[in-house]
Amino acid sequence: MGLTTATPLYQRIYTLVQQVPPGRVTTYGQLARLVATTPRVVGFALAALPENSDIPWQRVINAKGRISQRGQSDRAELQYQLLINEGVSFDETGAIKLADYLMHF
DNA sequence: AGGTTGACAAAGG
DNA sequence: GCCTTTGCCAACC
Numbered sequence: 001m002g003l004t005t006a007t008p009l010y011q012r013i014y015t016l017v018q019q020v021p022p023g024r025v026t027t028y029g030q031l032a033r034l035v036a037t038t039p040r041v042v043g044f045a046l047a048a049l050p051e052n053s054d055i056p057w058q059r060v061i062n063a064k065g066r067i068s069q070r071g072q073s074d075r076a077e078l079q080y081q082l083l084i085n086e087g088v089s090f091d092e093t094g095a096i097k098l099a100d101y102l103m104h105f
Numbered sequence: 106a107g108g109t110t111g112a113c114a115a116a117g118g
Numbered sequence: 119g120c121c122t123t124t125g126c127c128a129a130c131c
Contacts, residue, residue: 004129028113038126039113045128047112063114070112079112 003048009037010045016105020059022086025096026103029063034105058082065095
């Protein structure tokens with residue numbers, strides 16, 4: 001493991017993600033605005049989390065309401081299943097209706 | 106130190 | 119609505 005999860009910026013991002021309850025979601029852009037950084041940095045912070053993390057990383061999706069694809073990993077499929085288990089529903093195109101599920105901080 | 110690299114977003118065609 | 123730029127910035131080496 002060589003990825004950083006302990007910078008102050010990353011910790012602020014994780015703290016926010018932890019505030020999202022099961023059955024709700026947030027977006028990279030929303031988190032980015034709250035900690036005054038860019039969406040790409042939020043994605044980078046989440047990528048650094050270990051598998052056994054207690055941070056509900058699966059509740060972070062993109063601005064289109066879809067699960068973002070990372071390189072070679074099968075995490076996207078896991079993310080989908082975890083969200084379904086939490087009661088989040090996807091439409092025919094595989095998108096979540098942000099109007100219904102978006103977290104309001 | 107400076108170029109490379111992303112789990113993005115918004116705007117344009 | 120899809121695909122292509124374009125802006126972004128922290129971490130990494």
